Amino acid sequence: EAGVAQSPRYKIIEKRQSVAFWCNPISGHATLYWYQQILGQGPKLLIQFQNNGVVDDSQLPKDRFSAERLKGVDSTLKIQPAKLEDSAVYLCASSLDLSGLFENMFFGSGTQLSVL
Amino acid sequence: RKEVEQDPGPFNVPEGATVAFNCTYSNSASQSFFWYRQDCRKEPKLLMSVYSSGNEDGRFTAQLNRASQYISLLIRDSKLSDSATYLCVVNIRAGNNRKLIWGLGTSLAVNP
Numbered sequence: 001e002a003g004v005a006q007s008p009r010y011k012i013i014e015k016r017q018s019v020a021f022w023c024n025p026i027s028g029h030a031t032l033y034w035y036q037q038i039l040g041q042g043p044k045l046l047i048q049f050q051n052n053g054v055v056d057d058s059q060l061p062k063d064r065f066s067a068e069r070l071k072g073v074d075s076t077l078k079i080q081p082a083k084l085e086d087s088a089v090y091l092c093a094s095s096l097d098l099s100g101l102f103e104n105m106f107f108g109s110g111t112q113l114s115v116l
Numbered sequence: 117r118k119e120v121e122q123d124p125g126p127f128n129v130p131e132g133a134t135v136a137f138n139c140t141y142s143n144s145a146s147q148s149f150f151w152y153r154q155d156c157r158k159e160p161k162l163l164m165s166v167y168s169s170g171n172e173d174g175r176f177t178a179q180l181n182r183a184s185q186y187i188s189l190l191i192r193d194s195k196l197s198d199s200a201t202y203l204c205v206v207n208i209r210a211g212n213n214r215k216l217i218w219g220l221g222t223s224l225a226v227n228p
Contacts, residue, residue, distance in 0.1 A: 042218035043160065056213055091159055101217055107159035 002026065004108035006092050013113045018080040021111045025073070025094030031055075031107075034067055034077050035091040037110070043091055049075065049096075083113045089113070117142050122204050122219040127168065130227055133194045137222045139204030140186045148207040149180055151189045154221065155200045162194070163202070194226045 005024040013019050024034050030051050035043035046065065047057040052072040060067070064083070069075040079086055089112050095105035121140045131136050131162050141149075149166035164171065176186075177190040185192040191198055204219035 001198070005215055040220070042220050044218070045215065048215075057211075105162065110159055112157075 004092055004094050004106055006090075006108035006111055008111055009109065010099030010112050010114075013082055014116050015084055018078065019082055019113060020076050020078045021090050021092075021113075023075045023077070023108060025092070026106060029096055030072075031094075031095045031097040032069055032075050033093040033105075034075070035093065035107075037091055038103075041087075043081045046077070046090075079113075080081035082113075084090040084115050087113055087115045090098065119143060119208070119217045120201075120204055120206050120226075122202075122222045124222060126218055126223040126225055128225045128227060129132050129194055131181070131194055131196060133226075134190065135194055135224065137189045137202055137224075138186055139188070139206075139219055139226075140184075140207045141204075141208075142185070143206070143208045144182075144185065146185075146206045146208045148176040149178075149187050150205040150207075151178055151187075152203040152205055153200045154203055160203055191224075196226050196228060199224055199226045205206075 007022050011019055020049045032049045034046040037044050047067045049057040049069045052069050065079055067077045088115045089110040091107050091110045093105050093107045119142050127135055152160040153163045154160045164178045166180045166198040168180055175192045176213045180187045201221040201223050203221045206217045207214055
């Protein structure tokens with residue numbers, strides 16, 4: 001079974017530039033998550049989709065971050081403009097989540113973003 | 117008080133040792149609990165879900181104490197390959213939704 005696919009694997013940009021990350025979840029997984037993980041910290045949820053609807057985006061800095069999942073499958077996360085503090089690993093995860101108990105959640109390899 | 121707290125470590129133990137990690141949570145309405153393992157520069161991977169009765173998977177044992185609001189992970193006969201960061205994760209109800217709260221992780225280094 002194919003896992004969660006993410007690209008690019010690494011990205012280096014200068015502050016105030018824009019960047020976009022792509023995620024393709026495991027086939028059939030209705031729930032998709034974007035997490036930000038800063039070095040030495042646990043993952044922080046940015047946004048959670050159920051199919052193509054947003055379930056939780058309470059921690060998404062909406063002045064600079066946006067995400068979409070138009071057809072309920074793959075998703076993009078964009079940062080515009082980037083700040084130094086956005087340097088982190090951006091992890092995409094997906095789950096069946098039939099029970100609402102977050103069972104069977106799988107992560108992609110992540111995109112490591114460095115903002116200079 | 118943080119919603120999920122873990123001792124960050126690092127825990128340095130010799131091969132073959134038994135090591136235990138604790139994790140405390142503040143929301144008494146928490147519904148499900150997990151331990152994830154994260155290797156350096158890798159994504160988190162589910163190690164164990166934690167059930168009320170406690171559960172065991174080979175050398176790993178997870179227990180839940182709802183009264184004291186903590187979960188634990190015990191690793192017996194540590195291997196070099198167990199070196200990683202162990203993340204405690206708690207599922208809480210937030211309004212009509214549920215969300216996962218992640219701890220900062222506990223770092224384990226198993227030494228030869």
